[in-house]
Amino acid sequence: MLKVKKPLVKLWQLLLVFISGIVCVVATHYDAFLYHQPVGEVVQVLHSKTTTVQDEYQNTDQQTKQQLRLRVLNGSYRGHYFTVSNTYTRSGALDVPYHRHQQVMMSIERVKGKPTAAISNPKRDTSVVFTLWLAITLTLLFMRFSGVMALLSIGINALLFYAAICWDLHWNGANVLMIFGSLAVLFAIMTLTLVLGFHKATIIALTATLGGTFLALLIGTGIMNITHEKNIYFEAMAYVTQLPRPLFRAEILLGSLGAVMDIIMDMVATLTQVCHEQPNLSHRQIFITARHIGQSIMGPLINVLFMIFIGSTLPMAILYLQNGNSIAYTFHFVMSLGIVQSLISGIGITLAVLLTEILASWLMGKKVNTDVNH
Numbered sequence: 049m050l051k052v053k054k055p056l057v058k059l060w061q062l063l064l065v066f067i068s069g070i071v072c073v074v075a076t077h078y079d080a081f082l083y084h085q086p087v088g089e090v091v092q093v094l095h096s097k098t099t100t101v102q103d104e105y106q107n108t109d110q111q112t113k114q115q116l117r118l119r120v121l122n123g124s125y126r127g128h129y130f131t132v133s134n135t136y137t138r139s140g141a142l143d144v145p146y147h148r149h150q151q152v153m154m155s156i157e158r159v160k161g162k163p164t165a166a167i168s169n170p171k172r173d174t175s176v177v178f179t180l181w182l183a184i185t186l187t188l189l190f191m192r193f194s195g196v197m198a199l200l201s202i203g204i205n206a207l208l209f210y211a212a213i214c215w216d217l218h219w220n221g222a223n224v225l226m227i228f229g230s231l232a233v234l235f236a237i238m239t240l241t242l243v244l245g246f247h248k249a250t251i252i253a254l255t256a257t258l259g260g261t262f263l264a265l266l267i268g269t270g271i272m273n274i275t276h277e278k279n280i281y282f283e284a285m286a287y288v289t290q291l292p293r294p295l296f297r298a299e300i301l302l303g304s305l306g307a308v309m310d311i312i313m314d315m316v317a318t319l320t321q322v323c324h325e326q327p328n329l330s331h332r333q334i335f336i337t338a339r340h341i342g343q344s345i346m347g348p349l350i351n352v353l354f355m356i357f358i359g360s361t362l363p364m365a366i367l368y369l370q371n372g373n374s375i376a377y378t379f380h381f382v383m384s385l386g387i388v389q390s391l392i393s394g395i396g397i398t399l400a401v402l403l404t405e406i407l408a409s410w411l412m413g414k415k416v417n418t419d420v421n422h
Contacts, residue, residue, distance in 0.1 A: 072178060077174055114134045114136070115133055130164075144170060208235065209231065212230075240257070265392065281381055312400050315338060319337065338409065353393055
């Protein structure tokens with residue numbers, strides 16, 4: 049007799065998810081009354097004119113000027129109408145076009161006794177909430193309890209990160225490495241404990257993650273000190289209001305932690321499953337198995353880190369090159385710090401894999417009995 053498998057997701061669960069998504073979208077569309085800043089809706093695009101502009105480097109772009117009719121949705125000016133202008137370019141580097149029925153954040157000031165309005169930026173809460181709802185829903189539907197633990201770890205880590213930033217601002221950057229070093233330890237403990245549980249594998253993952261991350265930072269710092277930080281331009285860090293060197297090391301620490309934790313969790317989860325299926329593996333067999341797992345994951349992950357770095361710096365690199373800067377200058381001020389961070393993260397991954405191999409073979413393997421019975 050054939051057994052009928054239960055569906056992964058029940059119909060009422062899908063219906064509940066669908067209804068909750070509609071509620072989120074509708075609620076954020078009509079939440080203007082919750083904002084202190086004026087919120088407006090574009091009721092009409094009165095006029096738009098497009099012209100071609102060119103800069104001193106012969107870069108051309110299409111520039112469009114809009115005349116928009118806005119209706120205020122909240123505050124003391126609720127129900128009032130304003131006509132504002134907006135200029136946007138085809139490239140969209142620093143501006144966006146607006147269309148009918150789109151909601152925007154506004155600023156309203158009185159000039160010579162007459163209220164004057166301007167658009168600050170688009171109102172994006174609907175898109176943000178919908179994306180967040182979709183991510184949480186998919187996680188809970190397909191991962192169930194593991195998804196709950198993952199989301200819980202993200203929430204706790206976000207609160208810890210916010211607390212660390214507040215503490216750093218309070219001390220005005222005086223203890224950056226101490227603050228974010230402690231944060232890295234808390235990140236690792238909370239994430240690994242909530243995702244993996246209280247097991248022997250968690251001890252292996254935690255030790256390898258923290259060991260690989262801090263050893264990589266130590267090696268990277270030592271190399272930078274030996275080379276006197278040649279060709280490393282800390283002034284290229286954007287929006288830095290504190291000492292750039294310790295802040296860059298804190299950035300390396302947190303970035304490396306994420307990459308190292310990724311590969312270590314994969315290795316530990318796979319080794320746990322292998323030991324569950326074959327509980328009598330020796331120390332040497334566990335070490336060889338861990339080495340093969342690490343070798344198969346390490347290369348792709350390092351390439352993923354490099355591609356993430358390239359993707360994050362590509363727009364700025366193109367902008368620098370388009371404005372007459374040389375490749376060397378662009379590399380120094382756009383890509384050099386990212387390359388350093390990627391290399392140190394790669395060192396951390398390699399060291400963490402080695403530590404996992406050693407710890408797993410020691411804690412998970414069985415002692416082989418060499419006695420021969422006659």
